[in-house]
Amino acid sequence: xxxxxxxxxxxxxxxxxxxxxxxxxxxxxxxxxxxxxxxxxxxxxxxxxxxxxxxxxxxxxxxxxxxxxxxxxxxxxxxxxxxxxxxxxxxxxxxxxxxxxxxxxxxxxxxxxxxxxxxxxxxxxxxxxxxxxxxxxxxxxxxxxxxxxxxxxxxxxxxxxxxxxxxxxxxxxxxxxxxxxxxxxxxxxxxxxxxxxxxxxxxxxxxxxxxxxxxxxxxxxxxxxxxxxxxxxxxxxxxxxxxxxxxxxxxxxxxxxxxxxxxxxxxxxxxxxxxxxxxxxxxxxxxxxxxxxxxxxxxxxxxxxxxxxxxxxx
Amino acid sequence: xxxxxxxxxxxxxxxxxxxxxxxxxxxxxxxxxxxxxxxxxxxxxxxxxxxxxxxxxxxxxxxxxxxxxxxxxxxxxxxxxxxxxxxxxxxxxxxxxxxxxxxxxxxxxxxxxxxxxxxxxxxxxxxxxxxxxxxxxxxxxxxxxxxxxxxxxxxxxxxxxxxxxxxxxxxxxxxxxxxxxxxxxxxxxxxxxxxxxxxxxxxxxxxxxxxxxxxxxxxxxxxxxxxxxxxxxxxxxxxxxxxxxxxxxxxxxxxxxxxxxxxxxxxxxxxxxxxxxxxxxxxxxxxxxxxxxxxxxxxxxxxxxxxxxxxxxxxxxxxxxxxxxxxxxxxxxxxxxxxxxxxxxxxxxxxxxxxxxxxxxxxxxxxxxxxxxxxxxxxxxxxxxxxxxxxxxxxxxxxxxxxxxxxxxxxxxxxxxxxxxxxxxxxxxxxxxxxxxxxxxxxxxxxxxxxxxxxxxxxxxxxxxxxxxxxxxxxxxxxxxxxxxxxxxxxxxxxxxxxxxxxxxxxxxxxxxxxxxxxxxxxxxxxxxxxxxxxxxxxxxxxxxxxxxxxxxxxxxxxxxxxxxxxxxxxxxxxxxxxxxxxxxxxxxxxxxxxxxxxxxxxxxxxxxxxxxxxxxxxxxxxxxxxxxxxxxxxxxxxxxx
Numbered sequence: 010x011x012x013x014x015x016x017x018x019x020x021x022x023x024x025x026x027x028x029x030x031x032x033x034x035x036x037x038x039x040x041x042x043x044x045x046x047x048x049x050x051x052x053x054x055x056x057x058x059x060x061x062x063x064x065x066x067x068x069x070x071x072x073x074x075x076x077x078x079x080x081x082x083x084x085x086x087x088x089x090x091x092x093x094x095x096x097x098x099x100x101x102x103x104x105x106x107x108x109x110x111x112x113x114x115x116x117x118x119x120x121x122x123x124x125x126x127x128x129x130x131x132x133x134x135x136x137x138x139x140x141x142x143x144x145x146x147x148x149x150x151x152x153x154x155x156x157x158x159x160x161x162x163x164x165x166x167x168x169x170x171x172x173x174x175x176x177x178x179x180x181x182x183x184x185x186x187x188x189x190x191x192x193x194x195x196x197x198x199x200x201x202x203x204x205x206x207x208x209x210x211x212x213x214x215x216x217x218x219x220x221x222x223x224x225x226x227x228x229x230x231x232x233x234x235x236x237x238x239x240x241x242x243x244x245x246x247x248x249x250x251x252x253x254x255x256x257x258x259x260x261x262x263x264x265x266x267x268x269x270x271x272x273x274x275x276x277x278x279x280x281x282x283x284x285x286x287x288x289x290x291x292x293x294x295x296x297x298x299x300x301x302x303x304x305x306x307x308x309x310x311x312x313x314x315x316x317x318x319x320x321x322x323x
Numbered sequence: 324x325x326x327x328x329x330x331x332x333x334x335x336x337x338x339x340x341x342x343x344x345x346x347x348x349x350x351x352x353x354x355x356x357x358x359x360x361x362x363x364x365x366x367x368x369x370x371x372x373x374x375x376x377x378x379x380x381x382x383x384x385x386x387x388x389x390x391x392x393x394x395x396x397x398x399x400x401x402x403x404x405x406x407x408x409x410x411x412x413x414x415x416x417x418x419x420x421x422x423x424x425x426x427x428x429x430x431x432x433x434x435x436x437x438x439x440x441x442x443x444x445x446x447x448x449x450x451x452x453x454x455x456x457x458x459x460x461x462x463x464x465x466x467x468x469x470x471x472x473x474x475x476x477x478x479x480x481x482x483x484x485x486x487x488x489x490x491x492x493x494x495x496x497x498x499x500x501x502x503x504x505x506x507x508x509x510x511x512x513x514x515x516x517x518x519x520x521x522x523x524x525x526x527x528x529x530x531x532x533x534x535x536x537x538x539x540x541x542x543x544x545x546x547x548x549x550x551x552x553x554x555x556x557x558x559x560x561x562x563x564x565x566x567x568x569x570x571x572x573x574x575x576x577x578x579x580x581x582x583x584x585x586x587x588x589x590x591x592x593x594x595x596x597x598x599x600x601x602x603x604x605x606x607x608x609x610x611x612x613x614x615x616x617x618x619x620x621x622x623x624x625x626x627x628x629x630x631x632x633x634x635x636x637x638x639x640x641x642x643x644x645x646x647x648x649x650x651x652x653x654x655x656x657x658x659x660x661x662x663x664x665x666x667x668x669x670x671x672x673x674x675x676x677x678x679x680x681x682x683x684x685x686x687x688x689x690x691x692x693x694x695x696x697x698x699x700x701x702x703x704x705x706x707x708x709x710x711x712x713x714x715x716x717x718x719x720x721x722x723x724x725x726x727x728x729x730x731x732x733x734x735x736x737x738x739x740x741x742x743x744x745x746x747x748x749x750x751x752x753x754x755x756x757x758x759x760x761x762x763x764x765x766x767x768x769x770x771x772x773x774x775x776x777x778x779x780x781x782x783x784x785x786x787x788x789x790x791x792x793x794x795x796x797x798x799x800x801x802x803x804x805x806x807x808x809x810x811x812x813x814x815x816x817x818x819x820x821x822x823x824x825x826x827x828x829x830x831x832x833x834x835x836x837x838x839x840x841x842x843x844x845x846x847x848x849x850x851x852x853x854x855x856x857x858x859x860x861x862x863x864x865x866x867x868x869x870x871x872x873x874x875x876x877x878x879x880x881x882x883x884x885x886x887x888x889x890x891x892x893x894x895x896x897x898x899x900x901x902x903x904x905x906x907x908x909x910x911x912x913x914x915x916x917x918x919x920x921x922x923x924x925x926x927x928x929x930x931x932x933x934x935x936x937x938x939x940x941x942x943x944x945x946x947x948x949x950x951x952x953x954x955x956x957x958x959x960x961x962x963x964x965x
Contacts, residue, residue, distance in 0.1 A: 229940075229941055229942075231939075231940045231941065231942045232942070233940075233942075234940060274917075276936075276937075278936075278937065278940045278941045279940065280915065280916065280917055280936050280940050281915050281940075282915030282916065282917035282918055285915055285918070316913060317913070318913070319912040319913055320912055320913060320914070320915055322893055322912055322916065322939070323887060323889040323890045323893055323939060
């Protein structure tokens with residue numbers, strides 16, 4: 010296994026963050042790292058005050074990556090995200106002022122409050138990895154990862170993301186309340202926003218890029234594991250509650266995420282467990298439920314489906 | 324080859340319709356016959372064209388006049404024909420009309436009815452063949468129709484088709500044991516329910532209740548079956564089947580006077596036992612190998628001259644057993660009414676009388692006179708023939724002195740007349756001579772063309788001696804010789820006949836009496852058997868069934884027996900986990916290995932899973948060191964105390 014150097018950086022990143030700064034958020038952190046390593050983006054859906062922003066800040070702070078933040082409101086314009094050209098009177102030409110999207114980690118807070126035009130500009134940037142403003146194409150930095158959050162409870166004055174745009178997020182997950190003893194500790198210790206600013210860099214951008222390359226090229230995906238993945242996809246397509254099952258892109262995303270998860274586990278091959286471990290986060294938000302079953306939790310349906318499928322064990 | 328399901332159903336349906344039509348066809352009137360043939364052709368033509376031009380409602384309404392016609396024809400004396408005709412018409416309509424699933428089912432039911440109604444006319448073993456194929460085809464069609472109802476455009480690949488066919492064949496086969504079980508229990512009929520009256524009684528040549536030579540100039544031979552006799556093979560010259568005795572000459576006709584004078588015959592031994600299966604409705608006389616000492620037949624009547632008669636003619640198939648002594652001589656203990664067996668009418672031609680008188684004067688005893696008479700026939704250049712027979716009142720005279728050719732009746736009749744004229748008590752015996760032995764069934768097949776007449780003369784001190792005047796003909800050797808080779812056709816016929824015999828014996832004549840007999844004898848045999856016998860008899864079946872069970876288990880568990888090393892290892896791992904930890908593993912293979920490892924929290928389990936999964940999910944075999952390590956881990960166990 011020659012995953013050692015970059016893998017070591019990543020695991021120490023994960024353990025430091027989850028043990029020292031963000032207790033009880035291990036799963037979200039793991040998923041965020043999966044998204045980062047697979048080159049995807051993450052959508053965190055949960056109530057305010059559970060540490061969405063903190064996670065993004067901590068991730069940026071511990072990796073030495075640049076961090077940008079967009080607070081979405083209904084009057085936010087696309088140029089507020091991408092940046093705009095301003096006429097420089099002294100030099101006599103337009104100069105491009107880069108928007109917050111030109112950062113390694115971009116926190117898009119309450120993405121569903123932005124109007125569809127703005128959402129779509131952002132999502133385009135996420136998909137393409139570049140921004141075109143006034144005929145000039147500007148490449149986004151590498152690595153580039155969007156941390157979008159949305160509040161599921163407060164629906165007034167929002168523009169919910171259409172399914173096609175939800176599909177752009179590799180992972181969508183909640184955070185949940187921390188366990189009781191941890192929460193008490195957090196209450197006693199107070200917030201950690203201040204400490205995040207003083208965080209030492211654990212992994213560099215170069216580490217992340219190396220890790221990304223390994224995830225993309227050196228994690229072996231066995232045909233029987235592909236069969237397993239495919240049987241999950243097929244099962245979603247014929248489940249009675251589900252109207253539109255997983256697309257091929259969803260299946261590709263699942264494979265990518267599974268590779269990243271395997272990498273984080275320190276393996277150079279994907280085990281069915283890896284797929285099981287990321288499937289709900291990768292796939293649940295892509296399921297289209299039948300209108301009459303809209304209320305059923307997508308995650309629960311998916312968990313039910315996965316529980317029915319036998320794993321390849323030999 | 325890929326066939327559409329509707330095509331398969333069409334073919335099956337034609338086969339089913341044919342299975343219903345063919346057995347009924349011979350018994351139908353002309354109109355339904357024509358309709359059926361036309362209907363089949365029309366259906367086939369429309370099928371080929373793929374268009375059904377005739378609407379079902381038109382067809383159905385057009386049968387109403389026919390229905391009315393047949394309804395008016397229906398009465399007590401003619402009950403079956405209209406019904407059967409109507410069945411045929413309805414089947415025709417279903418054949419011609421457009422077909423959906425329901426129509427197909429109706430067609431199958433009608434075909435089944437047609438076949439069933441054919442048993443009103445005839446109980447031939449072919450019925451079984453038709454019924455078996457019909458049931459098989461219907462089972463197959465029902466499977467196909469289920470598919471068809473699901474998707475009418477369905478196309479079956481060859482492999483699928485084979486599977487479906489196999490399933491369809493298995494269904495009737497599975498019911499076979501039930502059939503075997505019900506066969507001895509259920510009541511049945513021995514005669515065709517409707518066709519009782521039309522048992523053929525008339526026939527061209529063969530055994531009759533009178534002997535009248537000179538009736539016609541030639542006799543046609545018929546190969547109609549007369550009876551079958553189960554007994555071991557006998558010498559061909561002993562195969563005289565005694566039917567009746569003609570003891571009185573009336574004009575030119577030998578008849579039987581039922582007032583037979585009393586005499587007591589002492590039958591010699593050895594006796595040959597036989598079981599005779601006569602064709603029903605032929606004759607009241609019970610046939611047996613000459614001469615039967617005893618015949619077991621309910622309420623049969625025995626005459627003093629060794630003739631047995633059944634109480635009345637019946638259309639039922641029945642059989643009887645007989646004990647015969649084949650010496651050719653019937654020793655008589657008491658005196659014989661000589662005058663009764665010497666009676667001759669006054670109208671006997673003078674030439675016959677003088678011939679008899681001459682023999683009487685030349686011979687010193689009856690035995691010598693018989694010898695002289697036989698010499699007369701032997702030297703007289705008589706020929707056995709069925710053609711060019713003398714006719715009229717003087718037929719016997721012409722045969723004896725002029726044409727000198729005739730069949731057995733001429734020989735026997737003339738011999739008997741001359742013998743009586745010579746003062747020898749004589750009587751004529753009617754029966755059969757010869758028989759085809761069927762090795763397959765172990766019985767003699769006797770046909771009507773083997774009907775024969777011969778003579779018995781009474782010699783004081785010896786008894787009634789059989790004399791066959793026909794054997795004195797110059798060409799007797801050629802006619803009676805059995806050395807001719809059996810042709811392939813004859814052998815085939817004998818083989819088919821043995822099947823027919825088996826059918827009659829074990830199916831048609833299997834009646835209540837036999838059911839009781841079987842039950843009784845089974846009970847008796849059960850009382851007799853000892854445990855040792857049962858054990859000895861059951862060893863082979865028991866061994867066989869054990870073997871079958873073993874084979875079945877092997878097949879069922881072949882996955883376990885032919886496990887890959889990974890699978891075997893995984894099973895051992897699971898077993899070990901079950902023993903050593905509290906975790907429930909292998910919940911239908913729905914638990915990942917790493918999940919198990921995480922749940923156990925045991926470093927050894929983790930190591931096992933790491934090594935195992937590292938090979939399995941990288942699609943490579945274990946290295947020998949990995950295998951050793953894995954096995955050691957399992958041997959050492961995963962209990963947390965270690």
